Amino acid sequence: xxxxxxxxxxxxxxxxxxxxxxxxxxxxxxxxxxxxxxxxxxxxxxxxxxxxxxxxxxxxxxxxxxxxxxxxxxxxxxxxxxxxxxxxxxxxxxxxxxxxxxxxxxxxxxxxxxxxxxxxxxxxxxxxxxxxxxxxxxxxxxxxxxxxxxxxxxxxxxxxxxxxxxxxxxxxxxxxxxxxxxxxxxxxxxxxxxxxxxxxxxxxxxxxxxxxxxxxxxxxxxxxxxxxxxxxxxxxxxxxxxxxxxxxxxxxxxxxxxxxxxxxxxxxxxxxxxxxxxxxxxxxxxxxxxxxxxxxxxxxxxxxxxxxxxxxxxxxxxxxxxxxxxxxxxxxxxxxxxxxxxxxxxx
Amino acid sequence: xxxxxxxxxxxxxxxxxxxxxxxxxxxxxxxxxxxxxxxxxxxxxxxxxxxxxxxxxxxxxxxxxxxxxxxxxxxxxxxxxxxxxxxxxxxxxxxxxxxxxxxxxxxxxxxxxxxxxxxxxxxxxxxxxxxxxxxxxxxxxxxxxxxxxxxxxxxxxxxxxxx
Numbered sequence: 001x002x003x004x005x006x007x008x009x010x011x012x013x014x015x016x017x018x019x020x021x022x023x024x025x026x027x028x029x030x031x032x033x034x035x036x037x038x039x040x041x042x043x044x045x046x047x048x049x050x051x052x053x054x055x056x057x058x059x060x061x062x063x064x065x066x067x068x069x070x071x072x073x074x075x076x077x078x079x080x081x082x083x084x085x086x087x088x089x090x091x092x093x094x095x096x097x098x099x100x101x102x103x104x105x106x107x108x109x110x111x112x113x114x115x116x117x118x119x120x121x122x123x124x125x126x127x128x129x130x131x132x133x134x135x136x137x138x139x140x141x142x143x144x145x146x147x148x149x150x151x152x153x154x155x156x157x158x159x160x161x162x163x164x165x166x167x168x169x170x171x172x173x174x175x176x177x178x179x180x181x182x183x184x185x186x187x188x189x190x191x192x193x194x195x196x197x198x199x200x201x202x203x204x205x206x207x208x209x210x211x212x213x214x215x216x217x218x219x220x221x222x223x224x225x226x227x228x229x230x231x232x233x234x235x236x237x238x239x240x241x242x243x244x245x246x247x248x249x250x251x252x253x254x255x256x257x258x259x260x261x262x263x264x265x266x267x268x269x270x271x272x273x274x275x276x277x278x279x280x281x282x283x284x285x286x287x288x289x290x291x292x293x294x295x296x297x298x299x300x301x302x303x304x305x306x307x308x309x310x311x312x313x314x315x316x317x318x319x320x321x322x323x324x325x326x327x328x329x330x331x332x333x334x335x336x337x338x339x340x341x342x343x344x345x346x347x
Numbered sequence: 348x349x350x351x352x353x354x355x356x357x358x359x360x361x362x363x364x365x366x367x368x369x370x371x372x373x374x375x376x377x378x379x380x381x382x383x384x385x386x387x388x389x390x391x392x393x394x395x396x397x398x399x400x401x402x403x404x405x406x407x408x409x410x411x412x413x414x415x416x417x418x419x420x421x422x423x424x425x426x427x428x429x430x431x432x433x434x435x436x437x438x439x440x441x442x443x444x445x446x447x448x449x450x451x452x453x454x455x456x457x458x459x460x461x462x463x464x465x466x467x468x469x470x471x472x473x474x475x476x477x478x479x480x481x482x483x484x485x486x487x488x489x490x491x492x493x494x495x496x497x498x499x500x501x502x503x504x505x506x507x508x509x510x
Contacts, residue, residue, distance in 0.1 A: 078503070080496055089482075089489035092496045108475045110482075112489065143474045144482065159471065186473050214490055236479060236486075276479070304479040 079199075084109055091214065093202055095124065099195035104188065110142060111183045115211040115220060115233075117202040119183040122175045123166060124197040128189055130167035136187040136196060138164045138176045142212065143184065147279035150180060150210040154230045154280060154309075166196075177203070180210040212236065219323035228314030232273075232280045235306045238332055239324040242298040243308075246270060246289055249316040263290035267313030270320050274303035274344040283307060284344060300327060302335040303344035 080094030086107040090096060096109075111119045121138055128134035140162040142149045152159060156179060164176045176183075189195065207223060209231035216237040224231055248268045263269045269290035275283030286301055312318050327335070 078500070080500075087477075087485070089485040091486075091489040091493040094496075106475075110485070110489075112486070137473060139471075139473075143471045144477050146470065146474045148471050163472070186475075214486065236483060 084198075090200060093200055095197060095199045097195060097197040098187070098189070100189040100192055102192055103190045105190070107187050107189075109185045109187075111178075111185070111200060112212060112214055113181040113202045115181055115213070116205055116208050117181050118205045119178040119181070120175060120201040120203055121177075121183065121185065122199040122201070123170060124199055126166060126170060126196040128166075128187075128194050128196060129191055132190060134167075134187075134189050134191075134194065136166040136170075136185065138166075139184050139186065140164075140176075140178050141180065141184070141210075142182050142278055144278050147277040147282060149182065149212065149234060149278040149280070150232060151279045151281040154210055154232055155179065156229075180212075181205075181208065182212045213324075216326035217324060219321070221319060221321040222308070222310055224310055224312040224318045226314055226317055227312060230309060230311045232307050232309040234278065234280070235324055236278075236304065237306070238300075238302045238304070238327045239306050240298055240300040240327055240331075241272060241306065241308060241322055241324045242296045243270075243289070243320060243322045244296055245294045245319070245321040247292050247294075247317075247319045248290065249292065249318070263288040266290040268311065268316060268318050270308065270310045270318075272299055272301065273307040273309055274301040274305070275307075276304045276344065278305060280307050280309055286344075300331065300335055301344070302327060302332050 080092055082094065082096060084090075084096040084098040086098075086104050088096075088109040090109060090111050091113070098107075111121070113119055123136075126136065128136065139148075140157065141155065148159075148162075155162065164173065185198070187196070207225060207227075209222075209224065209229060211220070211222075211231075211233045213220075213233065213235045216235065216239060220233055222231055222233055248270070263271075269288055271285045271289070272287040273280055273283035274286050277283070283303075283305065287299055289297075306324070308320065308322060310318055310320055
């Protein structure tokens with residue numbers, strides 16, 4: 001039926017156009033404008049409509065964040081469910097339930113997402129004895145051996161605000177959101193048959209800062225759009241990093257001869273760090289890059305943790321594109337043999 | 348004409364407005380004033396636009412000395428109180444007094460909070476002792492689970508929408 005209507009419309013349009021062409025000189029300007037408008041609206045009737053879905057978080061579009069959470073409420077049978085273990089790592093969305101069969105004093109679960117995602121944890125049913133010493137704490141980041149990622153220098157919140165205790169704030173704050181793609185939960189449950197249930201969701205973060213890579217191989221482009229912050233990309237493997245492109249500052253700025261050798265005093269630079277902990281402030285700088293360049297520059301870092309960290313003053317849009325691959329045992333041994341230093345082996 | 352007069356008077360007022368804040372400027376002449384508070388004031392080489400209270404504060408601010416606090420009956424009690432408060436704050440900052448929390452003064456409190464946080468610093472209260480090797484193992488398990496889950500949900504979607 002719609003096509004018949006359309007065909008009629010097309011016929012009318014064509015006939016009108018031909019008559020307009022013949023009588024162009026005879027008609028007044030206003031009449032011509034009205035006629036063209038009528039013809040235009042006729043042709044617009046045939047246009048396809050599109051449902052545009054906005055799924056980026058922007059400062060103006062904060063409501064879209066709420067909407068995106070609501071939109072992603074899948075029907076019940078589509079939610080992934082499984083029990084949570086005392087030591088666990090969760091990389092998927094879903095509902096995770098921990099039920100204690102015996103007292104568990106020190107448990108932790110790590111959450112990790114894609115680099116451009118942030119983790120949202122919602123308490124569903126919590127049945128613990130807060131007064132008896134049970135607790136559930138969500139930490140914004142990862143903590144390992146007394147070191148935390150992201151470090152205090154790179155994280156917007158002070159340390160005590162990064163821990164959210166259910167016993168203190170649970171009734172008010174049922175959803176806790178991380179600032180980067182990793183989060184973790186510490187819990188202690190002393191009575192059998194107590195437990196809790198959480199729903200993990202992932203939200204999109206358009207300018208990710210502070211990322212832990214899920215895989216030992218991959219590639220990433222980190223962009224800091226005129227913000228005064230420091231961002232780290234952490235790979236918890238010994239890898240070879242190949243920097244494909246580094247763009248610091250405005251495109252037209254060419255590197256000026258620096259009075260001081262090295263990158264001391266530069267407001268915008270990229271550093272490669274290596275170390276044996278997750279805290280980037282306690283790792284050793286292996287290389288400093290403060291000139292824009294394109295063309296691969298590679299470095300093998302034989303440490304447990306390899307980090308690409310960008311320091312940004314906020315005056316420019318800074319971008320670094322790199323890829324990384326796991327070092328195999330032969331390469332690791334070669335690096336180890338070539339270096340006298342003990343902390344970590346780099347080449 | 349009127350406007351110019353108004354502006355000029357405002358400038359004068361602002362420039363010579365009495366200030367109640369304390370300035371931590373050390374003056375060498377301040378130590379000698381301890382002995383003769385009243386007459387010494389005029390003889391000291393202090394800035395002209397100085398109030399009694401401020402001169403008192405300068406003496407307190409003099410590095411690491413503990414000059415006796417002069418309670419002249421002519422001075423207003425609020426000035427004296429403020430001076431005592433500031434001396435106390437200075438001592439707290441130097442760590443000479445034991446329990447900081449006893450003294451409730453807004454100025455001292457603000458300083459104290461930021462200092463405490465700095466000292467407590469970077470040690471996370473709860474941590475997990477896990478080796479990197481174990482962390483990688485658990486990460487790889489989680490990754491495998493994620494891929495399996497993604498494949499499963501894709502298959503489910505295909506089943507529903509492919510009909």
